[in-house]
Amino acid sequence: MTSSTTRKPSVLKKGVPVDSDVLTLARERLSHVFDLHDHVAVSLSGGKDSTVILNLTLEEARRRGRLPLRVVFFDEECIYSENIEYIRRVAANPDLALEWYCLPVKHRNACSSNSPYWSPWAPEDQDRWVRRLPPEAITELPGYDAADPEHRKSIPEISGLLFPPALGNCAFILGIRADESITRRRAVSFRTTDNYIVKHNSGYGGTGKVMGWGNLWKAYPIYDWRTPDVWLAPKLLGWDYCHVYDLMDKIGISPSQQRLAPPFGEEPMQGLHQWHLIEPELWFKMCARVPGAATARRYARTELYAFGDLPQRPAGLTYEEFLTGLIEQKHEGKIRAQVAKSVRGFIRQHFNKTQEPIGIHKEHPQTGISWDFLLKIAIRGDFKNRKQPRLGHHDDATYAKRHAAYLAEVQQYQADLAAERAQQETP
Known part of the structure; x- marks a missing residue:
C-alpha cells in the first residue's frame, strides 16, 4: 500500500513569489519573445484574454518599429454580432494587419454523442450557415485540404501552416491563462526558464498531429494573470474591447x-x-x-x-462493468472505440502509480482518478485529450487524511457490491 512518505510528487509546480506585478512581467516576456523570434503574430478571438495580448504585443511592436503587427482571427461562424463588430474595429487600425480566416475546421460538438464534431463554414452545410460569409473572409490556407469532412483538422493542428519557413523562427502569441483550467496550468508548469514559450507540437491538448514546418513556437505572456487583472488592464490603459x-x-x-x-x-x-x-x-x-x-x-x-448528479451504478455491477455498458449505450462506431480507449488509458495511468483500487467519488490522492471522473469521460468523451485528473499539493497530514477517506469509501463500496451480488444469487 502506498504511504504518504513514498508517494510520488505532483507534476504541478507551486507558484514562485515575485516582486514584479503581472503587467510588468507580461511586458518583459513579450520583449523577450521579440528578441528570440524573427516573426511575431497574435491570435485574436475577440475575447478578453486575446484583447490583452493584442494590445500588449502592439505596444512592443510599436516600440521596436515592427509594424504592422500580424493578427490572426479564426471566424468560427457561430459568434456574437458584437464580436464581429469588435474584430472590424481592430482591422481598421493601420498598425495591425488582420487576417480573417473562415475555414471548415473540426470543432467539438459535446451537445450530441452521435455527432461529436461540426465544421464552421463547411461547404456541404452552406444552406444552414448562421451568417453569410463576411467580405473579409480568407477561405483557403495553403497545405490544408478541408474537402473531406472525415479528415478535417482543428485550429491548433493547422496553425503551423500560417508560418512558412521563409518567415524564420516564428512566435504565435496566445491569451492562455493558467487559472482557467488545469490543462492550461500544466502547459506552463514543466519548465522554470521560458516556461511561457512552447514548441507548437508540444504540451498537453490537441486532437492529433500538428501541421507545419517546425519553425513555430507558442507564447503565453499573460499565463499568470487572474480575471480581475484581465479586466483592470483595459480600464486603466483605455483599450477597446468586445462589448x-x-x-x-x-x-x-x-x-x-x-x-x-x-x-x-x-x-x-x-x-x-x-x-x-x-x-x-x-x-x-x-x-x-x-x-x-x-x-x-x-x-x-x-x-x-454528466454535470451535476451522475448516473447511479446498477446494483450488482462493478464500476468497470457499469462504464463498459454506458459507453456501449452512449456512443457508436469509431467514437465508441475512442471513448473506451480514453477510459482504459486513465485506468492504466492510475495503476502505473499505485496498486490500490480506484475510488468512487473521492479521487485517489496520488493519481486524482476516481470512478466519478471516469464516468464523466465515458459520457462526454475526451475528444480533445484535455481531461486530466486534479492533482494538488499535499503535505503529509493532508495526504493521510484524504487517503483515509478514500480507503473508507472503497471498503464500503466493496462491502455493498458483495451484499448486492449475494442478494442476486439468493433463490
Missing part, C-alpha cells in the same frame, strides 16, 4: 464565468442559455446548425451530460 461582455453583465453572468469560446464544447455548452438571451435570432439559427444544441441548452447542467 458582448457588457451584455453578459446585464443578464447576470459573473466576470469569472464570462467566456467567448466555441459554444458547443463540454465546458462552453454549460453557458448556451446566454446565447438565447443575448442574441435570440442567432440562437435560433444555431439550433438548426449544430445537432443537439437545443437539447443541450435545456439539459447541459444535468446528468444527461
Whole structure:
C-alpha cells in the first residue's frame, strides 16, 4: 500500500513569489519573445484574454518599429454580432494587419454523442450557415485540404501552416491563462526558464498531429494573470474591447464565468442559455446548425451530460462493468472505440502509480482518478485529450487524511457490491 512518505510528487509546480506585478512581467516576456523570434503574430478571438495580448504585443511592436503587427482571427461562424463588430474595429487600425480566416475546421460538438464534431463554414452545410460569409473572409490556407469532412483538422493542428519557413523562427502569441483550467496550468508548469514559450507540437491538448514546418513556437505572456487583472488592464490603459461582455453583465453572468469560446464544447455548452438571451435570432439559427444544441441548452447542467448528479451504478455491477455498458449505450462506431480507449488509458495511468483500487467519488490522492471522473469521460468523451485528473499539493497530514477517506469509501463500496451480488444469487 502506498504511504504518504513514498508517494510520488505532483507534476504541478507551486507558484514562485515575485516582486514584479503581472503587467510588468507580461511586458518583459513579450520583449523577450521579440528578441528570440524573427516573426511575431497574435491570435485574436475577440475575447478578453486575446484583447490583452493584442494590445500588449502592439505596444512592443510599436516600440521596436515592427509594424504592422500580424493578427490572426479564426471566424468560427457561430459568434456574437458584437464580436464581429469588435474584430472590424481592430482591422481598421493601420498598425495591425488582420487576417480573417473562415475555414471548415473540426470543432467539438459535446451537445450530441452521435455527432461529436461540426465544421464552421463547411461547404456541404452552406444552406444552414448562421451568417453569410463576411467580405473579409480568407477561405483557403495553403497545405490544408478541408474537402473531406472525415479528415478535417482543428485550429491548433493547422496553425503551423500560417508560418512558412521563409518567415524564420516564428512566435504565435496566445491569451492562455493558467487559472482557467488545469490543462492550461500544466502547459506552463514543466519548465522554470521560458516556461511561457512552447514548441507548437508540444504540451498537453490537441486532437492529433500538428501541421507545419517546425519553425513555430507558442507564447503565453499573460499565463499568470487572474480575471480581475484581465479586466483592470483595459480600464486603466483605455483599450477597446468586445462589448458582448457588457451584455453578459446585464443578464447576470459573473466576470469569472464570462467566456467567448466555441459554444458547443463540454465546458462552453454549460453557458448556451446566454446565447438565447443575448442574441435570440442567432440562437435560433444555431439550433438548426449544430445537432443537439437545443437539447443541450435545456439539459447541459444535468446528468444527461454528466454535470451535476451522475448516473447511479446498477446494483450488482462493478464500476468497470457499469462504464463498459454506458459507453456501449452512449456512443457508436469509431467514437465508441475512442471513448473506451480514453477510459482504459486513465485506468492504466492510475495503476502505473499505485496498486490500490480506484475510488468512487473521492479521487485517489496520488493519481486524482476516481470512478466519478471516469464516468464523466465515458459520457462526454475526451475528444480533445484535455481531461486530466486534479492533482494538488499535499503535505503529509493532508495526504493521510484524504487517503483515509478514500480507503473508507472503497471498503464500503466493496462491502455493498458483495451484499448486492449475494442478494442476486439468493433463490
